[in-house]
Amino acid sequence: MASGTKNNDKKDRILDAAVRVFARNGFFNSKVSEIAKEANVADGTIYLYFKSKDDILISLFEEKMSQIILQMTENLRGVSDPREKLRICIRTHLEIMKENHDLAVVITVELRQSAKFMKEYDNRPFSRYLKILSDILQEGKQSRVFRADLTPGMLARALFGMLDELSLWLVMGAAKNKVDWNKAHKELTEFFLRAVSPGEPTQQENSVPDSR
Amino acid sequence: MASGTKNNDKKDRILDAAVRVFARNGFFNSKVSEIAKEANVADGTIYLYFKSKDDILISLFEEKMSQIILQMTENLRGVSDPREKLRICIRTHLEIMKENHDLAVVITVELRQSAKFMKEYDNRPFSRYLKILSDILQEGKQSRVFRADLTPGMLARALFGMLDELSLWLVMGAAKNKVDWNKAHKELTEFFLRAVSPGEPTQQENSVPDSR
Numbered sequence: 001m002a003s004g005t006k007n008n009d010k011k012d013r014i015l016d017a018a019v020r021v022f023a024r025n026g027f028f029n030s031k032v033s034e035i036a037k038e039a040n041v042a043d044g045t046i047y048l049y050f051k052s053k054d055d056i057l058i059s060l061f062e063e064k065m066s067q068i069i070l071q072m073t074e075n076l077r078g079v080s081d082p083r084e085k086l087r088i089c090i091r092t093h094l095e096i097m098k099e100n101h102d103l104a105v106v107i108t109v110e111l112r113q114s115a116k117f118m119k120e121y122d123n124r125p126f127s128r129y130l131k132i133l134s135d136i137l138q139e140g141k142q143s144r145v146f147r148a149d150l151t152p153g154m155l156a157r158a159l160f161g162m163l164d165e166l167s168l169w170l171v172m173g174a175a176k177n178k179v180d181w182n183k184a185h186k187e188l189t190e191f192f193l194r195a196v197s198p199g200e201p202t203q204q205e206n207s208v209p210d211s212r
Numbered sequence: 213m214a215s216g217t218k219n220n221d222k223k224d225r226i227l228d229a230a231v232r233v234f235a236r237n238g239f240f241n242s243k244v245s246e247i248a249k250e251a252n253v254a255d256g257t258i259y260l261y262f263k264s265k266d267d268i269l270i271s272l273f274e275e276k277m278s279q280i281i282l283q284m285t286e287n288l289r290g291v292s293d294p295r296e297k298l299r300i301c302i303r304t305h306l307e308i309m310k311e312n313h314d315l316a317v318v319i320t321v322e323l324r325q326s327a328k329f330m331k332e333y334d335n336r337p338f339s340r341y342l343k344i345l346s347d348i349l350q351e352g353k354q355s356r357v358f359r360a361d362l363t364p365g366m367l368a369r370a371l372f373g374m375l376d377e378l379s380l381w382l383v384m385g386a387a388k389n390k391v392d393w394n395k396a397h398k399e400l401t402e403f404f405l406r407a408v409s410p411g412e413p414t415q416q417e418n419s420v421p422d423s424r
Contacts, residue, residue: 028240151399154378158400161377162370169369187363188370195407 011049014039015063018056023102027057064103065125068096072132082140083193089133090163090189097167098181104171107164130156137196146196159192223261226251227275230268235314239269276315277337280308284344294352295405301345302375302401309379310393316383319376342368349408358408371404 017039021030032053036043050056072092079085097104133156140146166184229251233242244265248255262268284304291297309316345368352358378396 149399150403151395154381154396154399155403157377157381158374158403161373161375163373164377165369165373166366169366183363184366187361187366191362191367191370191407194409194411195403197406199406199411 010039010041010045014041014046014049015056015060018060019064019102019106022057022060023105027053027106032056060106062125064107065129068093069125069128069132071096072129076132082136082143082145085136086133086140086193086196087189089136090159090192091185093163094167094181094185094188097171101171104167107167130160133159140196144198147198150196155196162188162192222251222253222257226253226258226261227268227272230272231276231314231318234269234272235317239265239318244268272318274337276319277341280305281337281340281344283308284341288344294348294355294357297348298345298352298405298408299401301348302371302404303397305375306379306393306397306400309383313383316379319379342372345371352408356410359410362408367408374400374404 014035018030018035021035021038025034030053032046033043035056036046039046046056050059072089075088075092076085079088097107130153134152137146137150137152137155141148141150141152166188170181170184226247230242230247233247233250237246242265244258245255247268248258251258258268262271284301287300287304288297291300309319342365346364349358349362349364349367353360353362353364378400382393382396
C-alpha cells in the first residue's frame, strides 16, 4: 500500500487517521498498526514520519493548535477593540471544536492521557495560544477597556479552562438536548466580558476571607 | 504482610497509597503491585477490595469527591447569600487542591487518563459537585442577586473548568514563582462574581456575530 514517497500528503493522511483512531479507541488503547490501516499505509511507513505513538500525538496537537492559532490570527486582523478581539477568540475556539468532533475529543480528552506529554513536553503551541489571549487582556487593561487589577496570564488560563471544559461537555454529548453551541457561545462571551470590564467591585469584596 | 482482616483502615491505606503512586508514575504506568508495596500489603489483598486498577481510580475519585462535597456542604452551613456561597465553594475547591498536592495531580491530570472512566462511568460525585454550584446560581438568579439570563448548569460547568485548569496550573508548578494561590483565589472569586452579577450588558453585545 505504501508508495514509499515522503510527502506531506502522506504525513497529513496519517495524522488525520490518527485523530479518528484516537477519538474512537482512546490514545492508550490505540495501536500504531490501526492508524496505519486507517491511513491506508504500511505499518513501517508511519515510522518514516514519527518516532512513536507519543510523537504522533504531539505532532497532531502541534499541527491542530497551529491551525487554531492561524485561524484566530486571521480573524483578529484589522480588529482593534480588545473586547471584540476576545469575542473573536472565544468564537474561533468553539467553532473549531464544533466543526471537528474527533479533533475536539482528541484535544479535550485524549491529550491529557499522556502523562509524558503533560509533564515533559514543552508545550509551545499552547503557550502561543495563551499568549494571544493574555496579550489581548493586557492591551485592554492598558487602554482601560478592561479592569486595571486583572492578571492577564492567569485569566487567559482561566478562559482556556472554561472553553475546554464546555467543549468537552458539548462534545461528549452530555448536554446534547440541553444547551446548543450558539447559546453556549453567546453566554460565555457575555460572561467573560462582564468579568473583565471595569466598574465597581462586587459588593462585600472585602468580606472574602483569606485563603488559609 | 497482609493480615487478611477486611477493614476500612486497610482499604483507606490502599487508596492513599494509590494516590501517591498515580501522582508519581501516572495512572497508565502504575502497576497494582506498586500500589500494594506502597500500602505495605500483599498484591492479592488489593483484590479483596478492588476489582481492577480502574476500580481503584473510580473509588479514589468517589471518596475524594465526597470529601470535597462534604467540606463544601459544611462550609456552606448557615450561609444564605448566594454570592457568599459561591465565594465559599471557590475557596473550598482551591484549598483542598492546595493542601493535597498528590490528590490534585490525580484529580486534574490522571483522572482524564482513563477513557473508560470518561466515557462509560456514570460520574455521580461529579454531578453532585456540579449540582451544588448550579443550585447556588439558580437561587441567586431567582432572588435577583445574579443575572436573570444566566444558565446555571452551563456556568457551573464553566466554573469547574476554570477551577480545574487553574489548579492544574498551580499544581504543575508552571506558575510557581508567578502567581500565588491566595492571589489566584481572590482574583477568580472577583472574576466569577462580576460575571454573574446583574447590571447593564457589556457594550456592543449586539455586535457579537452568530456562531456559524
